[in-house]
Amino acid sequence: MNRPLLGATQTINLSNVPNPAASTGLVLIGFAPVTPALNLVSIGAPGCFLHAPSTVIQVLFPLGVSTPWNLVIPNNLSLANSHVYVQGAALVPPGTNPFGLLTANGVDLRLGTL
DSSP states (O other), X not given: OOOOBTTSEEEEEEEOOSSGGXXXXXXXXXXXXXXXXXXXXXXXXXXXXXXXXXXXXXEEOSOOSEEEEEEEOXXXXXXXXXXXXXXXXXXXOTTSOXXXXXXXXXXXXXXXXX
């Protein structure tokens, strides 16, 4: 993962997904954190938590062993010190958990100029 600088492209890799060829990747993007993280056990995804609100959801398909996701950050000074919250997830084949969802940790991208 590189630094989220204005005018640059931020790259994050979604990896360690079991059976990636049969899974669909998701990137959840929001502008405020989910604090505390929402435990997803109630929907059948034990051990999974929602850290970023899903204001925007992007689909990554097909998945590989490591699948990059890119966010182009505009070169606009009014965005300096803004936060973008991102979380990876994967819809996985049956058997992983009842819902068929795995989540990654959330990432707080603070947009900067240096």
